[in-house]
Amino acid sequence: MDDMDDLQDLKARRAAVLLAHNYQPDEVQDAADHVGDSFELSLLASRTEAEVIVFCGVHFMAEAAVLLSPEKVVLLPDLEAGCPLAESATPADVRSLRAAHPGAAVVSYVNTTAAVKAESDVCVTSANAVEVVSALPQDEIIFLPDANLGRHIAERTGKRVITTGGHCPAHRAVTVKDVERARAETPGAVVMVHPEVPPEVAARADLVLGTGGMVRQARERPAKEFVIGTEAGMLYRLRKENPGKSFHLLSPALWCPDMKKTTLDKVTEALRDLSPRVVVPPEVAGPARRALERMLELTGGGS
Ligand code: SF4
Structure with a gap:
């Protein structure tokens, strides 16, 4: 039995659902039942029949899932995955x-x-x-x-x-030069940026959107080429869902180390031990x- 079988087997035995944020590592996105933005995932958590939620993201996201699903067990595979x-x-x-x-x-x-x-x-x-x-x-x-x-x-x-x-340290690091370079290297591409980037960068983009909006625009726009101004993990999902289109990262600075702390081993251990569990005091x-x-x-x- 390989690692993924182990994980799927444990998930079934725990009646668990695996939720992964759009910025998670590729293999974690592949193993997840749902991939989305933090709030979409919290809503899914509140509606699922599963008793255990493994939230592959950072701490505040797991807390939001606890707030909307207080009766469920919410696990965060690495408790050190925070958000500065x-x-x-x-x-x-x-x-x-x-x-x-x-x-x-x-x-x-x-x-x-x-x-x-x-x-x-x-x-x-x-x-x-x-x-x-x-x-x-x-x-x-x-x-x-x-x-x-x-x-x-x-x-x-x-x-x-x-x-x-x-x-956000990753989004803040994007510069106007990055947009100018992208425009020169990929003329005609649609430049989509997250509103956490600096305002002078947002002003030069075609669209300023959250990650859910980027997913929709990539799917619905006839354009074949996009430049993405949000965390690098987003490109994996965009490429997977839109095989006929190409996606370029606006800047190599768009990398969140906390989002990359989740590994499949940690997910498997969390399911096996039902820990680390995120709790929020009632008050x-x-x-x-x-x-x-x-x-x-x-x-x-x-x-
Ligand atoms: S990319 Fe990382 S640091 Fe930036 S807002 Fe998201 S979790 Fe926080």
Whole structure:
């Protein structure tokens, strides 16, 4: 029996589902039952019949799955897989910004810890941030933690957006030169970037989208060539789903070491030991879940 048989066998015995983020290593995506963005996967987690969820991603994503599926066992194959962006904002940051801007709505990106979500009025994903913020009655918004996404929201909604100044190290490293090089090397290609890239890069792209939007655009657009400005793992899925099209990475800096901490061995061990398990204390889980549910109400149910 090879490793994959071991894993599939364990998965069946544990009544488990394997969810992998779009940025996960190729072999983890291949082994997964579903591949998607963090919020799509959390919604899938809440709807599955499976008793055990193996979340192949980073810590805040597994926490979001726990919030939406509190009765299930959620495993993160490597507990060290964190997100520097999510970890850059703390509940104390939210409290001090609220005190300084008492009339503002607190909007937290899904890339935050459960403790930060618990202090927030509503959550957003990169796909629905503009829609959710537009629907809020407040004109002043405290948005955390990503400064580039905050700027994108301010431009699209016309609202005053205050951020904590966080960045994703991978997306932040993309430059205007990368776009110029891509335009010169692949004339006519559609350049799609994630809103976590710097605003001067986003301004030169054809489309600014979350990963779910990139998947749809790659499938539906007649174009045959795309330049992708998000984490490198995304290209594996795009190439697999669109064999007649070509995809180029905008910059080699688009690499997240935390996303690459998952291995099939760690997935197998997690299923065998039912560990490491991610838990969220009830006093945090209640208010954090309300912030996620408010997002669902404002968007009609999904991202
Ligand atoms: S790609 Fe950036 S935002 Fe995503 S998990 Fe890695 S550090 Fe966090």
